[in-house]
Amino acid sequence: MRVEPIEIDEWESVLPDAGFEVFHAPAALEVLGEHVDGDLRLFAGYKGDQPVGLMPVVVAERLFSTLVFSPPPGMSVSRLGPVLMPQSPKRRKQEKVNRRFTEAVLEEIESDSPLELFRMICNTTYADPRPFRWQDFDLGTQFTYQLDLAGRDPESVRKDFSKSLRRDVRDAEDLDVTVERGDRNDARAIYEQTRARYEEQGRNYPLSWAYVSDLVASLLETGRARIYVARDASGQFLTGITVLYSNDAAYFWQGGTRTVHDGVGLNSLLHWRIIEDIIDDPPRESVTTYDLMGANTERLCQYKSKFGAELVPYYVVESGGRTMALAKKTYQALVR
Incomplete structure (x- = not known):
């Protein structure tokens, strides 16, 4: 599994035909990138030359730490998170791709500085957030009609x-x-x-x-x-x-x-x-x-x-034991 940052043109070319939300669309992401307080980063996971997953995040660099959001708070984006490409119908292979993509994305995000706060609200088609729990994140469930x-x-x-x-x-x-x-x-x-x-x-x-x-x-x-x-x-x-x-x-x-x-x-x-x-x-x-x-x-x-x-239902992924109290307060201030 190879995960790397990509530009918006490549994002548009590999985005699947279904299974994503409106703010995954390039036309929305470009505007978010212009207005958000942070750096919009687009990650793609590849198995060989085949794209298997996409993940947009906003990274806010602080002294000796990194705050990562998907979606960014205060922008009226209810859900974002990863998009997984249609894969093998076999459950084992689906879970393997999801697990490896999650691990690789987190490793890429943390490559520059320690990850202090991570908060992600998944889209409704992302049905298996367990790999994040296995990486010591907390999981919550919310709902929409x-x-x-x-x-x-x-x-x-x-x-x-x-x-x-x-x-x-x-x-x-x-x-x-x-x-x-x-x-x-x-x-x-x-x-x-x-x-x-x-x-x-x-x-x-x-x-x-x-x-x-x-x-x-x-x-x-x-x-x-x-x-x-x-x-x-x-x-x-x-x-x-x-x-x-x-x-x-x-x-x-x-x-x-x-x-x-x-x-x-x-x-x-x-x-x-x-x-x-x-x-x-x-x-x-x-x-x-x-x-x-x-x-x-x-x-x-x-x-x-x-x-x-x-x-x-849809899922909320948030840093748990690895989160400092100051980072939590920072997030609460952002969403007010």
Whole structure:
């Protein structure tokens, strides 16, 4: 097994057709690299000339130590971590590749200075994080809701909604409100509305408009973003959602701020229009899943569970006994 750093062009050439998330896409990684506080490094594992795994990390060098994140905190990237290429159907060979790739990546990362803090939130297709545990890292499990829309029609999907969610969509459809796809100006309106909501709650919104603008522009250009907006009868912006796309899934990324118009909430109608488009007019035919992004906050789960989506686990890998208390405090400061 040979692991080496690669450039974005090579990353694009070896990225598989499926099994990765939107922030693994070159168009997203390039923007991350420009805005993140650290050094974006892309690693590829090869068995001979055949690529077997990919791993993007952000490395923050500190005095005599190294902090490594995948994804970087404070950038609204929910999951990243390794991507393993389709391999032999035999379990033994799959596990061997995974184990050797993990060992080689960690060795490459630690080659410059001691690894003080490592934190990785894996994508949902990375199903075997045990090699990290065998390297003395801690493992945790988190969850998201994913709605499988493959081979389904809108009516059957809507029937699986909870009764209250169907009512919310129906009530919003009766309003003099339109939902349409917008542009970067609408993405700015969604950003400002989201930031204002954070401020109302006494929280700091971590994303700059420069970062969001660059990311949305890059992903719009490559067919990996859509902006959905709700407007009143006069065309005035009411609310919206920015959706990002991998080859497999659509991701609820930004927006969805609770908005009531004429006594009726609009978020459910926005989600419904997104779902309809995934079924009838996706940005690429391989997109068949809507990821509602996160099932780890009880208050939000009470709403997201109404869509009839599947609860899907993903893994968090974090340095354990090898981590100094100062490094933990550094990470907590970064994510606030």
